[in-house]
Amino acid sequence: MTSGPVGEQAEAELIAAVDAAAGNLTLNRPRALNALNTFMRAQMAEAMKKWAADPEIYAVVLAASGGKAFCAGGDVRELLNWVRTDPAKARQSVADEYRLVWQIDCFPKPIVALIDGLVMGSGAGISMFATHRVAGPNYAFAMPETALGFFPDVGATVFLGRLPGAVGTYLGLTGERIGRADAFRLGIASHCIDREHYPSIMKGLAAAEVVDPLLDGFHADPGPGPLATRRDAIDRCFSAADVPEILARLEAEKAEHRDWAQAALEKLRRASPLSLAVALRQLREGRALGLKAALEREHRMTVNHMASPDFAEGVRALLVDKDGAPRWRHAIDGVAQSEVEGIFAPLLDGELALPARPQPPVFQE
Template sequence: MLDRSPKDGGTNDTVLIGVDGALGRIHLNRPEALNSLNLDMVREIARGIDALESNPDVHAIALSGEGRALCAGGDIKMIWQTGRSAPDEALAFWAEEYRLNVRINHLKKPWLALMDGICMGGGVGLSVHGSHRVVTERTRFAMPETGIGYFPDVGGTWALARAPNHFGFWIGLTGASIGAADTLAAGLADAMVPSEAIAAMLSDIASGSTVDNAIVTHQIEPGVSNLKENAALIDSVFALPDIAAILAALRADGSEFAITTLAHLEGKSPTSLVLTLHLLQEAKGSASLEACLDREYAADAVILRGHDFYEGVRAAVIDKDRNPAWQPARVEEVDQQALFAAIKPFPSLFS
């Protein structure tokens, strides 16, 4: 059972931890914010994992979310507020979040992420690094960071770089929201289960079924993947060495999918597009999730010193005018050499 009693005198716990038979449960309970993560939630999830992993009666752990999202991201408003004046505070949030991503990746028990509804940003970090990732007909998966002057983090560069046919490059650069079939095609989920069957699947696991068997019992076919249908174009275009070449190839192709992709890219921060492509290219050759997270953490420090993250969050979250003024305004004006040289590695978060 999930513990819904308030702790520490609070009235509404944002992370509920419980045990149901053989199944440990971690349930994000901040629906008014689409279960977006703050530092207290990151710490509570970590504590929950410690308790459930050490419990011999628990054979698997399921992550779920209240309402219409698993998790819509991290606490970007806090980072926006503190990034310039107290960058160490913003970096401290990312450090704990990234360590949690690695903790999930190395769990000794199955981690069943129920990506039912919105799963974006920080929610992706809680999901894709686990052993079992389930999508539903309600799944809206995205790494939308290039639209706020940021880049796919939480180990997103590791996961996206390993998607077939450069699908992850398309997802990370466009920031587009995709459904179950495309998430599966990109290797970012393992099976589709109808949302109405989730309770029965969890009950099976609680009663002693393995996670694999429970998923097989309830899974369905996901339908047509738009990414798969355009795999040849995506693979050829997003293998190109820089953003300018990618944009030129999409314009030259002129297909409906190319035009739609171009429209996604043209609204994004030019600096973020250049940085994201660089990080994805670097991630392709990386040996571990930890190496990618360390690189993302170093890039975080660069972002905090720049312009576009603050402008992107202002336009999307604070003023909500959806009209960011990027600096520089064009991909061709981004000083790539200076941008990449500014990424100075920190001591590893995981040593």
Template sequence: MFKLRILSQTKFLIKRTMSSQEADVLFETVNNAGIITLNRPKALNSLNTSMVEKLLPQLREWENSKNLVIIKGAGEKAFCAGGDVKLAMKKDEGPKFFHTEYNVNYLIGKYKIPYIAFINGITMGGGLGLSVHGRYRVATEKTTIAMPETKIGLFPDVGGSYFLPRLQVNLGLYLGLTGDKLKGKDVVKAGIATHFVSSKRLYELEKLLSRCYSDMEVQSLLNKFNEPPEEFSLAPNIKHINYCFAASTIEEIIERLEKVQNDWSVKTLEILHNMCPGSLKITMRALQRGAQLELPQCLKMEYRLAVRSTENHDFPEGVRALLIDKDNNPKWNPKTLADVTDDYVENFFKKLPDDRELKFFDAKL
């Protein structure tokens, strides 16, 4: 009897653990819509392998059975604060995570039905990968976006090399190198979001969207809810961003910033000096190349960079210094911009062995 009780308790515990693991992302059908909720609010809905492995098949299924998909984050703080970098930096787990995550980004980029992301709250890194490639992105007054990867020895991935160079007036290169944040209506002004809606109205918007049958209805409804943009907070420095970040090397960007000599340029110089030197040069090259490539090609290029980052010193070191030990004192190698040679950068871009390259789920054999 005692044995039986222990067994049933163990089964209950296993069952409970499994159900709590399954709850990291929720899928439900409401009227004509498939609704995804990223459900790790305590971790700001950051992505792990389990989540992306569930997203891919569900999105594929819904593309053929639903009229639209809505994706949102649980809780009030974040849509998705990015990928779980403590997991992503590992040589074994990292490539597996990136492989599935980039396949999700690829699918969103070519999704046939309306894909609407409610980017309410913090939306960084992988959170942008789950939203920016979709047809509609709804920002609110709580939205904060950033691509802060150069601070941890990485680069703006999840298609960052595709969407960042396509933003206006060199804004993408500025955001990708500095990790600067944009908030609220600025996110629409920058071209990251397509609409701005007050967070109080999201519930109502979701209910009405779920009843839409066509893209025309979706668009019309979003336009009704949309609030007009205000002046861009970066407007006073847009001409400086355009001038400084039109340079073809990091060193030249720094020279141009030194010439500007205002509060913004002093702050931007300080930020760049605190970033990983290798990451800055790799990011610059990735965005320069990405400007000429389509999203699938960008993701293939980024996958090579991501795999090599897990095998390199800087990414694990950046995660250690900022997120594990939190001493905020990363020991970068190469140590300075001058130490980052062209060969060092190019090695990251080299093709991987065939069996390690990024393969898309719908690739023809």
């Protein structure tokens, strides 16, 4: 049995439907690269709360319409508008986004994200904590927030911070895109399955087929990705103590890794120096944090960072005027430690306090 969309705007932006034992959530803003807005997050949270308690639902599927993007991030224009006109609403929207990520991580049933196309920012937030993350042939993962004058959030403290060596630092600072071969090797994707098999996966989940053998049957090993040949250079350069030293090490790279190093330098020089310093500290210090603590910390950082002129300037340069020439307030070596400290400072009020992870029921014979 299939039920229709939830909410007045759902048909245009999010489709939440039940197909027998599967709850299906489809992002439906293809012209906006399925960017998540506040309405969509609210509808996702509502549907998942209902399905978590429904004994007839075996699994949830996260999918997207259009072929270019699973989800290219959050609707940053919406957020910036609220920062300027209604700061309380902006803070509420941010808190609700982190609550949704925590809700996904705590969901008591399988969640299968079918990802073919761009997955960035908020798109990573709603998919990285799914139990199964299926990468199609057009899969492209990135966390490009430093170029927007922001930092990688929505749980990136955990899913980037725990990557091997300095790979998470490299991806978080440069915003580099990786394909499904690298994502699979890093554990960012759990399976590599071509899009033509997605209807069969959804049919199987609707019939409550056991998820792991179902996905394993369609998985094809993608082979090694390009990062494998650069791991030594990534670890050598991005293990440096601070951002200026990372740049110095990249500038010293020669021979086989010189072109890669120059491309990384170009990305870092386009990014906000403040955001780079914040992200480096975030990912280094956050490796030992659980997701709950990481999200609560990221909420604090976001509230403090939203007022930064760099965020507004990054959105202007990349998304509004699209001149690609942000005018940052600092040089790479000119970021004061006190300003970085201010991003991590406790809030005077309105700290996010997520609920404890629900404990599984204990059955007694």
